[in-house]
Amino acid sequence: MGDKPQKATAFVDWYLATVEAAGLTDKRYPVKGMNVWTPYGFRARRELDRVMVREIESAGSVPVEFPTLIPQTEFQKEGEHIKGFDAQVYWVTKGGESPLDVPLVLRPTSETAMYPVFSLWIRSHKDLPLNVYQIVNTFRYETKTTRPFLRVREIHFFEEHTCQVDEAAATERVRSNLEAFAAMAKAFALPFVPVRRPEWDKFPGAFYSVALDIPLGGGRTLQIGSVHHYRENFSRPYQIAYEDREGEQRYVHQTTFGLSERLLGAIVAVHGDDKGAVFPTSVAPHQVVIVPILAGGNAEMVGTFAAGLERRLSARGVRVHLDDSEERPGAKYYRWETAGVPLRLEVGGREAAAGSVTVVDRLGGKRTLGPAGLEEAIDGALRTYDQQLYERALTAFRSAFSIARRLEELGASETVRLLSWCGKESCGRAIETAIDGSLLGTPEGELPIAVGAPGPCLVCGESNDALWALAGRPM
RNA sequence: GGGACUGUGGGGUAGCUUGGUCCAUCCUUCGGGGUUCGGGACUCCGAGACGCCAGUUCAAAUCUGGCCAGUCCCA
Structure with missing residues (x-):
């Protein structure tokens, strides 16, 4: 490929x-x-x-x-x-x-x-x-x-x-x-x-x-x-x-x-990232995937523990999938990372013996949970994952905007630009030409990044009635 | 609407210039067997393609024409 x-x-x-x-x-x-x-x-x-x-x-x-x-x-x-x-x-x-x-x-x-x-x-x-x-x-x-x-x-x-x-x-x-x-x-x-x-x-x-x-x-x-x-x-x-x-x-x-x-x-x-999709738990078809790791003669013990784990989580309303296909564990890890599954539970001989699980989330965190309060801990891991995902998205969101003070700054812009616009169509069209994209319009409510009052229109220099506007290149 | 380019197994590709060495290359995928199993296993056997229609030719994935599909650029 x-x-x-x-x-x-x-x-x-x-x-x-x-x-x-x-x-x-x-x-x-x-x-x-x-x-x-x-x-x-x-x-x-x-x-x-x-x-x-x-x-x-x-x-x-x-x-x-x-x-x-x-x-x-x-x-x-x-x-x-x-x-x-x-x-x-x-x-x-x-x-x-x-x-x-x-x-x-x-x-x-x-x-x-x-x-x-x-x-x-x-x-x-x-x-x-x-x-x-x-x-x-x-x-x-x-x-x-x-x-x-x-x-x-x-x-x-x-x-x-x-x-x-x-x-x-x-x-x-x-x-x-x-x-x-x-x-x-x-x-x-x-x-x-x-x-x-x-x-x-x-x-x-x-x-x-x-x-x-x-x-x-x-x-x-x-x-x-x-x-x-x-x-x-x-x-x-x-x-x-x-x-x-x-x-x-x-x-x-x-x-x-x-x-x-x-x-x-x-x-x-x-x-998503270079490994594949990354889903929030709200839309993930599988919120949790269980990967059994079989070795030596432990297949029955591990299989029984994994199946029990699936039942326990499913009973709590977690969308859980037990991957008991024939592939090796590493191949399953890649598959479910590509598919964007939030949480992977690794269950091998060590976990089955202890009644615990190794939890790896799609953002890279890894820890061992259980045996006490295992279901609650997995619920907690899902919530934490969602928070981290949102924080990460918010950081990217904030850095995706920047202020433009002059029309010349719009060419080949790598960010969505916040700029002053008088509201006239002719000036809006000039902004669209400069950024080779669209004047998206005026934000409702809070601006995506903290700024002061708008200055004069980038095109005509008119100060009265100038508003903050966004310009970018729509996909 | 105008122009350029591209179509090869399920996915991605090599081959096309200069027709034959191609019953078509490699990776992946798929079916079956065996050994394996804590980050994409190995091995053996097997499956699967030249967009469509015509033409040129002893011979076409390769050249020509038309059609169809798709991609990109411009209006």
Whole structure:
């Protein structure tokens, strides 16, 4: 296989090799951008979904599921939206042999599927807020190079859609979504920065968009989700209106919150190292793998102890896997390190005799635990591992940003740049040209690194209304 | 939309310039046997590929044309 690509020197090749070696996906399916979820990858995705479901439901959202096909007539009702998506939707134009009177689109996102029905569901202020989400596949005809999890044509999509009584309530829902995402990101050990996108880069049809960006090193960024405020931009064309307490008809203010399997790609990209993937315990298909080490005549004793250990941990709710395959221990170590398993328990003659285990975590720590309080100690080791993983990611996150004070500093930037921007599109475009990337927008809330007040705009020198903005090179 | 490049077992590759020495190289993988087992074991036996279609030729992985697929650059 030759030399494996290194994360620091060949990031994209490293990412592809790491995803492949971990066995998360099979990209040989003969349609571009549509990959197979393998058993291992599917379990990781399922755990990821569980975290999203837990957080969004505790924020008051309920699950629904709308159909995959959307009639062209509904799809076209909002002008900006159709302009934004027209070039990348799949069309269903025939039913059997017959052309369809009204062509159908495979949903690229579900606004236009849901909103005609929302207008039927919502009559009164008592029907609000409406907070629903679904986890479904969506389809976008990507023209650029596709990559597993990061850019695909069939997307495993989480989308929340809400209807609120007014703009303030919708703004509050945006804030609530950002808070829910912060909890998810913590579970995934992924530091992120919410960024309000500039006007020219917002979601088609949105009033404004807040993207969830993470730095990948080398000045690259990855958008792993977004929260949008639609104001009345969709409720007017789709006639989603309610009667308020005073008997007035009002349009709802809407928001959406979208995430996808990009999160899984981000987890691999951020936490992985030159040995392979590194999973936080929240998404690891196996949180713990037990490797029995057989020698001489101890196979039965070691086997019995290992099997008992698997039962004890499983009974506590730990996702544990006993690797009793025929390979030698060293080969198993490599296999499970490549697959990103947080904790490996080595169990040989010494451990079986003492009732203890040798624990090696994916970040390199090694110690002996037990026999007393063994299960609790393993729980503790998992928690410690997650903390260390998060600390490591946070350190990388902080060093991924730096301040730029002059336009000339943006060329070939190896970090995401924090800079002063007056808000004008012409200046934003000049910044994008200088960095050969994007003006990501203005961070919401706390800045990723501590700085003072913004100075004059890097391009025009205007000081009034200048804000801190981020610029980088999106993957 | 314009241009450049690339397609060889499951994965990665050598061979292509100059057709024959190729029923195709090496690593990995897969099936079976044996010895092993505290960081990718060794060994024996076996399996598996020239993107597709045409053409040139005594002879095509190699040359020509078309198609398909993919990658990169530019708009």
